[in-house]
Amino acid sequence: MTAHEELIARRGRRSGVTTMVAVHSTRLGPAVGGCRMKAYANLEQAVGDVLRLSAAMTAKCAAAGLAFGGGKSVIALAPGQVLTPEERRAVLLDHADLVAELDGRYRAGPDVGTGPADMLVLREASPYAFCVPESAGGTGSSSGPTALGVLAALRAADPADLAGRRVMISGYGAVGAHLAAHLRTAGAEVVVSDVDPAKRAAAEAAGLGWAEPEKALVLPADVLIPAAVGGVLDPETAARLEVPLVVGPANNQLTDETVADDLAARGIRWIPDYVASAGGILYTLSREAEGLDHDAALARVEAIEQTVTDLLRAAEANGTTPLREADALVRARLA
Numbered sequence: 410m411t412a413h414e415e416l417i418a419r420r421g422r423r424s425g426v427t428t429m430v431a432v433h434s435t436r437l438g439p440a441v442g443g444c445r446m447k448a449y450a451n452l453e454q455a456v457g458d459v460l461r462l463s464a465a466m467t468a469k470c471a472a473a474g475l476a477f478g479g480g481k482s483v484i485a486l487a488p489g490q491v492l493t494p495e496e497r498r499a500v501l502l503d504h505a506d507l508v509a510e511l512d513g514r515y516r517a518g519p520d521v522g523t524g525p526a527d528m529l530v531l532r533e534a535s536p537y538a539f540c541v542p543e544s545a546g547g548t549g550s551s552s553g554p555t556a557l558g559v560l561a562a563l564r565a566a567d568p569a570d571l572a573g574r575r576v577m578i579s580g581y582g583a584v585g586a587h588l589a590a591h592l593r594t595a596g597a598e599v600v601v602s603d604v605d606p607a608k609r610a611a612a613e614a615a616g617l618g619w620a621e622p623e624k625a626l627v628l629p630a631d632v633l634i635p636a637a638v639g640g641v642l643d644p645e646t647a648a649r650l651e652v653p654l655v656v657g658p659a660n661n662q663l664t665d666e667t668v669a670d671d672l673a674a675r676g677i678r679w680i681p682d683y684v685a686s687a688g689g690i691l692y693t694l695s696r697e698a699e700g701l702d703h704d705a706a707l708a709r710v711e712a713i714e715q716t717v718t719d720l721l722r723a724a725e726a727n728g729t730t731p732l733r734e735a736d737a738l739v740r741a742r743l744a
């Protein structure tokens with residue numbers, strides 16, 4: 410990973426909550442990336458997260474062919490901290506001040522713990538927030554286009570008919586629910602899993618199977634879709650997977666890059682997360698920054714299928730992995 414361009418952190422004057430922005434690269438354009446609001450055991454963990462996630466955004470934008478760089482922001486809550494609506498607004502306004510200071514070098518979108526309505530609060534102090542609600546002239550949640558991008562990657566990696574095939578989705582959140590609905594419609598047998606047990610009833614009502622989260626990753630299936638959090642594929646888990654294909658939206662799925670080699674050695678196709686998860690950012694920036702219409706923006710999301718096809722072909726021809734080929738593509742675009 411190359412060095413980051415900027416990292417700024419500040420304890421908010423209204424809220425007392427520390428928020429931070431990392432700009433990894435503006436080589437291809439202004440840095441974009443989600444604003445994550447979650448509890449961290451300590452600030453070191455929050456800094457680690459913002460640095461890793463912003464670097465992944467550089468790769469995501471470059472691989473997607475976007476004229477944007479990589480950034481990320483984190484609102485670091487304390488363990489167990491629950492915000493009242495007033496406190497949430499104060500935290501967001503504090504964060505908006507930080508985003509405004511960067512004067513467009515970083516542009517925020519929603520991420521884990523934030524949504525389109527929060528982006529509207531950021532807009533009060535800074536114009537540099539995207540994915541505001543459609544009622545406010547934005548494109549709203551990007552989870553639908555993100556799911557379409559994952560499906561495009563899946564088509565490239567496994568062109569077989571999905572009817573009757575077993576797909577395991579780990580994380581039944583916004584993207585996971587979109588994916589489950591599409592895959593059910595395509596006739597797949599869909600099993601979902603989530604750490605939130607309250608999701609089980611909704612999943613079963615939608616005709617989906619349910620697996621306990623500690624077992625979900627290693628159950629036999631035709632496709633595994635990580636759609637929850639990062640860092641879920643470590644060397645031990647990789648050795649226990651019983652699927653031929655892993656493709657999903659969760660960012661930074663691997664604990665380190667060598668896990669991609671481990672998976673390839675076991676004959677498991679792992680599609681780089683920063684390629685498969687780019688549908689949301691592609692759609693949003695195509696609409697909000699480049700002014701494309703819905704169909705043209707969607708066509709760019711669907712083009713993820715061709716990108717993945719090319720990566721798989723190159724990996725086979727060169728005896729490498731899709732990750733190594735994707736990294737080479739990113740390096741070439743950044744050069």
Ligand SMILES: NC(=O)c1ccc[n+]([C@@H]2O[C@H](COP(=O)([O-])OP(=O)(O)OC[C@H]3O[C@@H](n4cnc5c(N)ncnc54)[C@H](O)[C@@H]3O)[C@@H](O)[C@H]2O)c1
Binds near residue numbers: 520553639659687690
């Ligand atoms: N929303 C987007 O447009 C988008 C774009 C790119 C990448 N991503 C990434 O995709 C993933 C899913 O995004 P989302 O918007 O659906 O998030 P979300 O917060 O709506 O859903 C995540 C779900 O995962 C569950 N979860 C958390 N830890 C888990 C675990 N260990 N095992 C199983 N379930 C667990 C949560 O309870 C939640 O239901 C995230 O990693 C996100 O960063 C999302």
